[in-house]
Amino acid sequence: GAVVSQHPSRVICKSGTSVKIECRSLDFQATTMFWYRQFPKQSLMLMATSNEGSKATYEQGVEKDKFLINHASLTLSTLTVTSAHPEDSSFYICSASPTLRGSSYEQYFGPGTRLTVT
């Protein structure tokens, strides 16, 4: 149980175009989803937290208009990188949480999406 998928696993796009990444919880309802960005040999940096049906909460320094997040249903969240530039190239990972356990979320991670902007 607790499987999270991401699509696509790899994407190459041209500078100036937009690209959408999907995150799905396959066997549970995700009340909360998280989007992370990971640079090579570095840690994961939280970009935003999204709850189904409401606006995402972005971390400081993350551009809301650049990284559009939609959490339209309890099993799907999307991240759209708008007007992509080479510096947006990265590994994007989502996680989904079915529950709030005390003050912590039980997070299950997707396999990640490698974005390369040429």
Add this chain to the structure above:
Amino acid sequence: GEDVEQSLFLSVREGDSSVINCTYTDSSSTYLYWYKQEPGAGLQLLTYIFSNMDMKQDQRLTVLLNKKDKHLSLRIADTQTGDSAIYFCATDSWGKLQFGAGTQVVVTP
């Protein structure tokens, strides 16, 4: 400095025990986690420990928590080649995970 710190690399011989250390600054974390990441993949939750515990054992994995020193460790007994990966420790503050930079563990025959 970083909120969560880990050594970056560990080499261990197959069959030996691995110990990965982590220090953190956020004392409000309810849970502390260890995740495993294999090349090109997402994170797999290995184990976690509640902040009022000082030890948790789960098969080959032993987590030790020294809350006073804000030190967390993960011991892998009888390390296998399949244990080669990057291991992240993470603290948790109201759902926000703060990760260390990860420790790359290389298991040699």
